[in-house]
Amino acid sequence: MAHAGPWLPGDAENRFDRLYESHYQAIYAYALRRTRAPHEVPDLVAEVFTTAWRRLATVPNPPEDVLWLYGVARRVVSQHHRGRQRRDRLDVRLRGTATAPEVPELASDSSRHLGLIRLVESLRPRDGEVVRLIAWEQLDHAQVAYLLGCSTNAVAIRWHRSVKFLRDNLNDADADLAESPEVRLDALRIQEM
């Protein structure tokens, strides 16, 4: 990966601005897709770009710069989930009163889409992340492999396994209530074998 070469101190802001303007929305969307508290997304985005600003020398050149940012965002979101219990409990009433940034609403087109999102959430964490990165961040297998630190083959296997699971279970979730449940249960049992 080609890292940015040395730059003059005065260039730092220009370089950061290009990075920020190019990828602000991508990182915003990444964080929004992975948190249940949309009002916290601006904080997460700020944390990602704060890291980028502090470590500007290590940010690679385009097109890999966005992957580097995704990598930071992944750690920031992960830390957010793991270590924010106390703040999660406080945010709604306390911090929410102090600042309430405007955040876009999450799309919720249809129950079929919601059902699929729910299924993606039920995947193993790493499989779910592969699905989100490919389907929603629209990364290719090699980019996902770089980001997750695994082989392209491993990504392909996780992707195909997850898609099969989603296809099988989405059909199940869509099942007509009038259809015999026993028949569908049998189908599920067969899949297990």
Place this chain on the structure above:
Amino acid sequence: MDIETLLRDSDPVRPAHLPSPNSSDGLSIRSHVVTPRRPGIRPAAAAVVVVAVVMTVALVVLVALPGESRQSQGAAAAVLDRMAMLTDRQDISVKPGEYYYTELEGQAGASSGPLVQGGPTVTSYEAETVQTWVAPNGSGRQVSTTDPTPRFFTAADRAAWVAAGRSLRPLFPAPPSTVHLFGVGYAFTNNPIIRVFDVSHLPTDTAKLTKLIAQGHLEVKGSRQTELKGLGPVSNCQTKACVIFERVAILLQGPDIGATPARRAALFKVMAHVPGVKLLGSVVNPIGDRGTGLELVQHEPAESVRCNAVKIQEPSLSTTEEVVIDLKTATLLSSETSYSARVVTRSESRGESGCGIALPAGTYPITPNWTVLLHSGVVGSNSRVPG
């Protein structure tokens, strides 16, 4: 439509609705980020400090608990021991061809924020009813139905909602119920709010069960057991006592696989031994059912942390875990977790995660979570409900 196209279309984020880097939010974040570097503890380091302090406090609380409120705890333990005896005598066995039905109501889609510029934070939520039928082999059916009518945790929230001119009618057309059929070992794909737990492998020995629950080792090899989380979206428990109380409440509440009278009795016995549980007497749960209340309160003292070189006084927190039980049927009618935060000193907010509470000193309630049992019992098919 193929699954990959459907997946892309299911993106919960609409790119067209994303703020641009030149929006007010975008410019604000940018101006916050690009500032001269300042010494001080970074958020991650601050988090380490917070965790260390919390762990120390948790240890102190654990050591201190046995000496506190012995009388009230004795009464709570007596009630729970009685529940264990009653449960032990009940017949909840499910025969082949039958299902154990559990109908629970919980919160879905809670949202919070000011409704008008500069106004108070208002929290509203939609209720989700989850009906679960579980066969003796662990397969089953789950139907989740969301009611899009706005609901409120407090009367003040409701009043602020109305004052802001918001409608109390459904926020959006009621979506169709989500129906999920799961095979043996596949209950893990169920509703993320109300989960099915396989308790068939749990021991009935109180000491062994307490140890397992405290460790959180409830996974069953090959069954893809779901993680046992808190009563709300995240667990608020920092102490061992709180963790055990909360987990037992979840397991008693169901829906579950493999529950037997002996296992439920064992769970009540585990709860009876949790230090600090208090008997509340006769109480009414969120939907108006009367029962006997038991609670465990966890106190977390105020903490001083440094963030971006600014000394921040975090509020103290009191977390209350409460269950309401029916002494006649030995069932857990509802579980609830609620919190209050006491701001000791107003701290300047720096806008970055975790930095300060820009509120005057005082006590503030935090959004609770509750789950209520609406119906349960053995039924003859996976579409019937108890008469």
